[in-house]
Amino acid sequence: MRALVAVLLALITGVALVACSDDSQPSPYATQGAKIGESLAILGWNVSVVNLRFDHDFVLIDVDASPSQTGGQHAKPDSLRFGLYGALAHPIEGTALGSCSGVTDLSLQPAVSPDPDKLSGTVCLGPLRDQTQVRGVYAYSPQDRIPGTIAAYGASFPVGLTPTGDTETGLVLKSTSVDAFDASGAQLMPTALGEPNAFNGNGYMLLGLDATGLASRYREDSIRRGGPLMVQVTPTLPGKGLSYACSVYGSSMLILPDSSLDAVVARGSLCTQGEINQALLYATVAVVGTHAALWTTSE
Structure with missing residues (x-):
């Protein structure tokens, strides 16, 4: 009888361990993970993401965020x-505030921050035609850098x-396209390098970038680092900057591939802008670790 009880207890314990193991699957690439509709503590905020939906060519989510601690950083x-x-096919991101500025035909309440301790409203991400690939939404801040994880490289026109x-990073980065413009939006050709007045004032450069690597190594490195x-x-400028393209592409992108993939393949475009010599001839591409939150669908 005692032997039977021991066997039953062992089986129950084993089932409980398996259930706990299934319930606590780690979020990919050392992100903080939750389901859509739940709240996560990230970057000093409690952030909830609900109501992921598709409207026209955009993915919409409703966000509500407040500080994790009253008066905390x-x-x-x-x-x-x-x-x-x-x-x-490529990263699609947007800063929460202003992400819906180009969406004029939808009935929504864009995300706003009435004070430094509140963020709420709809975030618009897109455009995106193939919405069947969307499995969730992530959040991060370009201002959040994990110490000791930065690698920087020079980039210049053309x-x-x-x-x-x-x-250094486990990823291979390269540029796939380089387009340079002065502040008025006039495109500069490589021949402009020989013109004495071509590089005066402000300007911006759109860099097409590829980041590739092994998913297994990236996964291990992310866990060791504490984030993707x-x-x-x-350089970059705050707000909308010098060009609509710069406000759309931004100056950062998170490398967060689908966890089912065996390889890291991220193809995006980023914008450098500011004093034209710094933005076109002395730009920097940096790879740095950060903390991120990930909300996934229940499917």
Whole structure:
């Protein structure tokens, strides 16, 4: 009888351990994980993401955020960026505030921050035609950097970023396109390098970037680091900046591939802007660890 009881207890314990194991699957790439509709503590905020939906070519979510601790430090509301998670062709992100500024035909209440301790409303992400690949939404702040994780590379017009090795970050980065403009929006050709007055005032550069690597190594490195990597370019300007393209592309993107993939493949475009020589000839592409939250669908 005692032997039978011992066997039954062992079976019950085993089932309980398996159930606990299934319920506590780690969020991919050392992100803080939850389901859509739940709240997460990230960057000094309690953030809830609900009502993921599709309207026209946009993915919409409703966000409500307040500080984790009254009077505690937290990321600035205008630095919070949200992006789409899944097997997407390229990263799609937007800063929460202003993300719906280009959406005019939808009935919604865009995200606002009436004071530094509140962020609420709808965040618009897109446009995106193939919405079947969307499995969730992530959030991070470009201002949040994990100490000791930065690697920086020079990028300049018209060459861009030469391919990097994967020794420092586990990723290989290279530029796929380089387009340069002065502050008026006039595009500069490579021949402008020989013109004495071509590089006066402000300007901006749109860099197409590829980031590739092994998912297994990226997963291990993210756990060791405490978060995934983001790619940032400098210099940059706050707000809408010099160009609509710069406000759309931004100056950072999170590298967060779908956990089902065997490889990291991220293809995006980022904007450097400011004093034209710094923005076009002396730009920097940095890869740095950050903390991120991820809300996934229940499917």
